[in-house]
Amino acid sequence: MPEIKVQNGNMAAATGAALCRPDVIAAYPITPQTPVVEYLTQFKADGEIESTMSEVESELSAMSVVTGASLAGSRTFTATASQGLALMYEPYFRASTLRLPIVMAVVNREMISPQTLWGGPQDALCVRDAGWIQIYVEDNQEILDTIILAFRLAEDKGVLLPVNVCYDGFYLSHMSERVEVPDQASVDAFLPHYVPEHIKLDPVRPMSVDPLTNGYLLTEYRLRHTQGHQRALKLIDELDAEFANQFGRSYGGLVEEYCNTDSDAVLVTMGSMTGVAREAVDLARARGRKIGLLKLRAVRPFPGARVVKAIAGRKAFGVVDRSVSFGWGTGITFREIRSAMYGEGSNIPAVPMIGGLGGEDVTIEHMMLAIDCIYQAVESGLSNETVWLNKEIDIM
Amino acid sequence: MNIYEKLAMQEEMISPGISACVGCNVELTIRTVMRVLGPNTILAIPPGCMGGVGVVGWDKKSGSKTPVFFPLLDNVASMLAGIKLHYEHIGQKVNVVAFAGDGASADAGLQCLSGAAERGDKILYICYDNEGYMNTGYQRSGTTTKGAWTSTTPVSRQGCGGKKQDKKDFPMIMAMHDIPYMATCNPAFIKDMVDKVEKAMAVEDGLAFLYVYNPCLTGWGIQSDKSIESARAAVDSNFAPLYEVINGTFKLNYQPKETIPVKNFVSYCKKFSHLNDLEIENLQQQTDSKWHRLQMLCEMG
Numbered sequence: 001m002p003e004i005k006v007q008n009g010n011m012a013a014a015t016g017a018a019l020c021r022p023d024v025i026a027a028y029p030i031t032p033q034t035p036v037v038e039y040l041t042q043f044k045a046d047g048e049i050e051s052t053m054s055e056v057e058s059e060l061s062a063m064s065v066v067t068g069a070s071l072a073g074s075r076t077f078t079a080t081a082s083q084g085l086a087l088m089y090e091p092y093f094r095a096s097t098l099r100l101p102i103v104m105a106v107v108n109r110e111m112i113s114p115q116t117l118w119g120g121p122q123d124a125l126c127v128r129d130a131g132w133i134q135i136y137v138e139d140n141q142e143i144l145d146t147i148i149l150a151f152r153l154a155e156d157k158g159v160l161l162p163v164n165v166c167y168d169g170f171y172l173s174h175m176s177e178r179v180e181v182p183d184q185a186s187v188d189a190f191l192p193h194y195v196p197e198h199i200k201l202d203p204v205r206p207m208s209v210d211p212l213t214n215g216y217l218l219t220e221y222r223l224r225h226t227q228g229h230q231r232a233l234k235l236i237d238e239l240d241a242e243f244a245n246q247f248g249r250s251y252g253g254l255v256e257e258y259c260n261t262d263s264d265a266v267l268v269t270m271g272s273m274t275g276v277a278r279e280a281v282d283l284a285r286a287r288g289r290k291i292g293l294l295k296l297r298a299v300r301p302f303p304g305a306r307v308v309k310a311i312a313g314r315k316a317f318g319v320v321d322r323s324v325s326f327g328w329g330t331g332i333t334f335r336e337i338r339s340a341m342y343g344e345g346s347n348i349p350a351v352p353m354i355g356g357l358g359g360e361d362v363t364i365e366h367m368m369l370a371i372d373c374i375y376q377a378v379e380s381g382l383s384n385e386t387v388w389l390n391k392e393i394d395i396m
Numbered sequence: 397m398n399i400y401e402k403l404a405m406q407e408e409m410i411s412p413g414i415s416a417c418v419g420c421n422v423e424l425t426i427r428t429v430m431r432v433l434g435p436n437t438i439l440a441i442p443p444g445c446m447g448g449v450g451v452v453g454w455d456k457k458s459g460s461k462t463p464v465f466f467p468l469l470d471n472v473a474s475m476l477a478g479i480k481l482h483y484e485h486i487g488q489k490v491n492v493v494a495f496a497g498d499g500a501s502a503d504a505g506l507q508c509l510s511g512a513a514e515r516g517d518k519i520l521y522i523c524y525d526n527e528g529y530m531n532t533g534y535q536r537s538g539t540t541t542k543g544a545w546t547s548t549t550p551v552s553r554q555g556c557g558g559k560k561q562d563k564k565d566f567p568m569i570m571a572m573h574d575i576p577y578m579a580t581c582n583p584a585f586i587k588d589m590v591d592k593v594e595k596a597m598a599v600e601d602g603l604a605f606l607y608v609y610n611p612c613l614t615g616w617g618i619q620s621d622k623s624i625e626s627a628r629a630a631v632d633s634n635f636a637p638l639y640e641v642i643n644g645t646f647k648l649n650y651q652p653k654e655t656i657p658v659k660n661f662v663s664y665c666k667k668f669s670h671l672n673d674l675e676i677e678n679l680q681q682q683t684d685s686k687w688h689r690l691q692m693l694c695e696m697g
Contacts (some may be wrong), residue, residue: 026479052485054477057511064471064508067476071465074485076478090468091475180604201479202464203436203490209465211453 002186002247007174007179007387011078012140013165014039015179016147018049019105019187023074026054026065030084031117032169033107035108037079051077059084063091063104070100071201071209075151075194082109082123083167089127095162095380096131097144098209099198100164101154102162107134108271109360118359119169121271122323125299125332131225133163133232134300138274140253141348143167148187149239155194158231161329165245168322170207170359171272182247190246195231195299229301236298254303257310259285263292265374266310266317270296273355273362280367292369296333304340311337318374320362320389330354330386349377355389365393399587408432411459416449419525419620421583421627422524422610425493426501428586429461429522429606432593437491439464440478442472442505444497446524448531452497470504472496477517484518491520491597498525498539502566512587514574516602525566526612534615538564542682543675545667546615555670565686567607571641577604577650579640584628588649595640603674609636610664617666628663633661635679639694646693658683 007015007079014036014316016026027037043049056062059080066076080088085106092182095102133153137146143165150163167173201209213221239252259281260266269277274295281293294310294317296303311317323333330352338350351373355360358363366389373387409430416423422445430437439462441447451459452466467475474496480492494501501509501523509521528546528564529535536546536559543558551557571578577599581589589608611618611626618626630636631650635658638650658680662668668676 023485024478026478026481054481054515054517056474057514058507060471061474061477061508061511064468064474065478065481066476067471068467068480069482071475072476072479072482074478092473094468186624187471201438203438204464204465206435206455206458206461208458208460209463211455211458211466212447214451217455239639251593 003181006176008176010035011139012144016144017077020151022077024069024076026056026062027078028059028062030081032173033079033081059087063088067095073196076102079105081107085123093130099160103150106164106166107173115360120322124166125323136235136270137165140146140179159228161228168272200299253300253396255306258293264290266292268294268319284371307340308344312346316349316377320353322356349383351377351384353387360390365386409461414449419621419623421623429593437462440467442467442496442500443469445531451676469500473509473512474506474517477512486556494521499529499537503538513575513603519597520604524608524610526610543671551670570605576602581608584624629661632656633658635683646696
């Protein structure tokens with residue numbers, strides 16, 4: 001039987017990971033991820049998990065230990081944030097190009113400078129092209145459920161890619177919510193034992209991993225890697241349905257839509273700010289605006305077709321990003337969504353908006369402003385310059 | 397049965413076709429240690445000479461009969477620690493071994509190695525010290541001897557230059573981690589090396605570390621037929637002494653019958669040819685002082 005608990009996001013992540021019975025866990029503490037490491041080591045001390053733990057000296061080693069363990073055949077889990085993810089970059093890239101089904105929670109935190117500790121997905125979004133699957137979630141239940149789903153996805157023989165489950169620092173990591181914790185037997189039924197076939201360092205079957213490789217063969221690696229992402233594009237939706245069937249909870253798969261069937265404009269969000277966006281959509285609709293909401297969950301693989309389906313035919317769309325694409329001057333996912341829309345016969349006005357940087361609150365006022373900006377574009381038929389939401393409201 | 401008969405009976409694990417320089421004593425070292433380690437071994441070869449010459453392989457061909465892989469330059473010990481944790485988790489005994497140069501061990505990879513040593517990860521880490529980034533054309537490293545010419549510590553037309561800083565005392569740094577086993581080796585002392593690999597393999601309560609001093613013929617400018625002779629001179633001059641540290645106890649493994657001057661060792665190497673008498677005397681004094689310290693540590697028992 002599932003158990004109802006009150007858990008913060010980090011406890012939900014640790015609980016989800018524990019239910020997946022990883023063989024090896026290695027992690028290094030960094031705010032706001034630190035409690036994940038503490039919870040897992042406590043689980044181990046209390047005999048609640050059988051995983052082998054390694055308390056490494058850095059994130060570089062955290063990713064390297066789980067990479068080594070995964071190469072030898074273990075199911076592995078780790079978690080990090082921000083500067084820790086940056087320090088991991090070298091083995092991070094390597095884990096995906098070796099097709100190792102590692103699952104890593106990223107407790108999204110801004111990148112310095114200036115010195116900051118607070119939430120924002122700039123950390124993980126900046127490495128979206130390093131070959132991992134990245135899924136961004138909205139609440140603590142979704143953290144736990146998505147970690148279970150992530151192992152199924154990562155270990156699928158047609159995917160074999162590492163997965164990041166990304167959640168906002170502090171807003172989720174340190175906030176407590178009702179979380180339904182599934183029982184072990186039902187997780188075991190959903191997630192079978194991991195048996196590596198494609199790669200394994202084992203004296204019984206000697207294998208050379210990563211000999212010096214010429215471009216013609218490396219091209220083949222990259223092509224197959226992209227095919228793994230294509231397979232994941234289908235599987236994320238399929239697994240969401242299977243998960244819903246077994247556990248009674250669905251998150252829409254690659255994206256989730258809200259009030260979007262009859263909409264004439266679409267607001268796009270990602271992560272924890274989606275909660276306030278739902279409220280704003282309800283409020284705007286009560287005032288007669290037929291706004292719809294699109295929550296982006298998968299950033300890699302990018303759900304182009306589903307994004308287009310959710311936006312095409314409307315009069316405008318706007319994206320609230322908690323990140324900056326330097327050089328473009330917009331948020332990061334805005335560029336991705338706009339790229340997806342190009343060539344789909346739907347050249348509608350697009351409004352880039354940035355809010356909540358460095359963990360600043362994205363309030364109902366910010367979201368109402370975002371919706372206003374989208375309707376300005378509906379009326380003018382023109383795309384906007386980037387709107388900096390916190391600057392507009394909090395400073396003016 | 398002498399050491400050569402014994403080694404001859406053990407299986408050659410490294411491909412005959414690897415492309416090391418003529419006379420390379422690192423190739424001799426890896427062939428020797430891998431004969432001792434045998435097939436129940438997982439081998440990590442980070443970027444460096446042995447990776448470059450093809451021990452991990454080229455395209456679809458492997459250079460080793462054992463499982464072998466390229467770790468990153470700076471995460472050798474951590475990747476191996478992960479592999480070992482897997483095999484400990486499933487209760488299977490496997491030698492999990494690094495064969496890494498000084499750059500991957502004493503410079504870029506030092507943090508990972510130090511962490512693994514402190515945690516007691518049960519891996520065997522072999523560092524071959526050829527005093528620089530040889531695979532990229534001989535740039536200085538933290539273990540390059542003071543005064544040595546390298547491509548990044550050049551010597552001027554007037555004959556001045558070379559590395560300005562002292563060599564990092566890497567085996568001593570590893571010994572001070574209080575690991576169960578630390579030993580220094582040399583390709584001119586094969587029996588000693590084989591004994592130490594066997595001892596390192598038997599360690600079950602932490603990290604075992606072997607340091608091999610490997611004069612590099614190509615990088616240092618040593619004649620290819622002087623490979624072993626120059627390596628022996630490093631030991632006979634007390635410049636690179638053979639010792640081991642077992643659970644904190646220092647033991648000298650070889651005392652030269654007649655200690656030769658450091659000048660005799662440096663004269664094998666073109667990289668020292670610009671050094672004046674004073675600079676060579678400084679190397680001699682430092683060698684004497686380190687030798688004295690080592691003797692005192694050994695006397696402590």
